[in-house]
Amino acid sequence: MNEERYYPGKGCQCYAHSEYECACNVDWTEPEVYELRDEVKELKKWKEAIEKLFEICGLNAIEFKDIMTNKINLDVFKAQQSEIDKAQIEFNNATLDLIKDIYKTLIIGFLLLIILMLVTWGYLTYTYFNH
């Protein structure tokens, strides 16, 4: 490709509409073809790199796929586990709050009972000594 933007038939001097009409011997290849060729070259490099990686790991593509699938499953499992842990902590905190409330109620009830007993005792002593 040249300095200016490429187009099919670039440099044609005979006003042709296609390669078949043209007598200038210029390039009529579609730009997409060049783009796809570059892409194929790039993909081949990636393929070679990945194959090399498999070779180093002693794996084939199917084994690698299995490992990645297992890893993804493990990640999902870990995420679920952390949700369960969170729920467990929330439940524990709620239970603790409930126990605190129960103790508070019991203490208040106990104090009220003592006051009631004192009042009753006071009343009985009062009536006993004043009849």
Ligand SMILES: [Zn+2]
């Ligand atoms: Zn031409």
